[in-house]
Amino acid sequence: MEGVESTAPQTSGSNIASSSSQTIISQTVVENESSLNTSMHAPSTAEQTVANKVPSGQIKSKQQEWTVIEKPKQFPLFFPIAILPGQNPTEKKNHAYRQISDVSGLKSYVIATMKGIKVVKATYETEEQAVKVTQREIVKNNPTRFGKLDGISQSQDNQSQYELRIWDVPLDIEKDLFEQYLHTVGKVVSIKFNLKQLYYEVVVVFADKALEQRFKTEWVLRFCKNIFRVFPSSLTREERNHRFKYVLKLANLPAGTCASDLIPIANETNAKAIFLPKNKFSKNYEKERFAWFYFDSEQGLLNVKDKKFSYNNKGLSFVEKNAITCHICGSPYHRLRG
Incomplete structure (x- = not known):
């Protein structure tokens, strides 16, 4: 209409051109970046050529092919050097070598110290070779031969050390004091307390066999008011069983009696051992009112079977080892006091 001026905004040609230009540039940049990324990750022409010629399965198999070289097995043998003749370690070592030098496969031959034991160590390539040497x-x-370390250790220990098992040790014993006492008995290598029902079994290893003869004839070890039965590991089964064969029960003991109180009776009867057991029904770890006496022979048992003794105004008498006595006072004449 004439005389009316339009107020609506009009887009100029230059603005339209500028907007179109920016759109075209943006699209070009995106396309270029996309092409660049594609070219960076795309395989080269040479790689494509190789890939086309070699199947993918063969490429993987070549990458996974490894030749495993296993560490060769060794078969070490040991011999205690102390047994070998010779004035020094070299002479001892040479003596042993002369006995096995014709066996092939020896990899090393040295003197070593294993578990505190000085040995000749010979190492072989195969088990068959090692067996020949043994x-x-x-x-x-x-009779000692080359062998595994465990066998040599046991053999050497048996030759030089002495093991003693101590029974009837009460659980309330002063361990430190008892251990000090054991060191006065002999040169101690180790002491171990094993729990056995109401008592400890104490395993003591001494450095030498100086005590062996002593405990072949002595069946007990005395410590303060206690008397403990002892069993050397060197005893045969027959010798061990013999120590349980001839037994009598001394009944009607006064309350509070200790094993050491019965030593005069043990001396009078030639008993080899005494055991005053704990009452397994007692809440206070009290002792029974009887004691077992162990003898070396049937005649020794028969000689004292009918003997009677008086101790602390109580009459004591022997009964069969399995005879039932009063569990309150220990009398052999009744089972329960009324």
Whole structure:
């Protein structure tokens, strides 16, 4: 209409051109970036050529092919050097070598210290070679052979050390004091307390066998007011069983009696051992009112079976080892006091 001026905004040609130009540039940049990314991750022409010629399965298999070289097995054998003849370690070592030198496969041959034991250590390539060596006599008229470390350790220990098992040790014993006492008995290597029902079994290893003869004839060890039965590990089964064969029960003991109180009776009867057990029904870890006496022979048992003794105004008498006595006062004449 004439005389009316339009107020609506009009887009100029230059603005339209500018907007179109920016859109075209943005699209170009995106396309270029996309092309660049594609070219960076795309395989090269050479790689594509190789990939086309070699199947993918063969490429993977070549990457996974490894030749595993296993560490060769070794078969070490040991012989205690103390047994070997010779004035020094070199002479001892050479003596043992002369007995096994014709066996092939020896990888190393040295003197070593294993678990505190000085040994000759011979290492072989195969088990068959090692077995041959274990069959060789190394020292004339000596059964010791080259062997595994455990066997050599046990053999050496048996030759030099002495093990004693101590029974009837009460749980309330002063361990420190008892251990000090054991060191006065002999040169101690180790002490171990094993729990056995109401008592400890104490395993003591001494450094030498100086005590062996003593405890072949002595069946007990005395400590303060206690008397403990002892069993050397060197005893045969027959010798061990013999110590339980001839037993009598001394009944009607006064309350509070200790094993050491019965020593005069043990001396009078030639008993080899005494055991005054704990009452397994007692809440206060009290002792029974009887004691078992152990003898070396049937005649020794028969000689004292009818003997009677008086101690602390109580009459004591022997009964069969399995005879039932009063569990309150220990009398053999009744089972329960009324």
